[in-house]
Amino acid sequence: MPKCPKCGAEVAKSIKTWTLAPKGRKGVEIGLFKCPNGHYFRAKVA
Ligand SMILES: [Zn+2]
Structure with missing residues (x-):
């Protein structure tokens, strides 16, 4: 799951x-x- 680079929160949905x-x-x-x-x-989607 992508993580926010600023606060580390995981975000499930783009x-x-x-x-x-x-x-x-x-x-x-x-x-x-x-x-x-x-x-x-932005993050790469697996
Ligand atoms: Zn954040």
């Missing part, structure tokens, strides 16, 4: 996700998360 796919590479799915303390951060 606000949105998108795929980051550099040319010639397999893409990774990135999610935008909001922690209970109001911080926004």
Whole structure:
């Protein structure tokens, strides 16, 4: 589960996700998360 880099809270649900796919590479799915303390951060979605 992604953790907020500022306060360490675990966030289960992403606000949105998108795929980051550099040319010639397999893409990774990135999610935008909001922690209970109001911080926004991006993390790779497993
Ligand atoms: Zn936080």
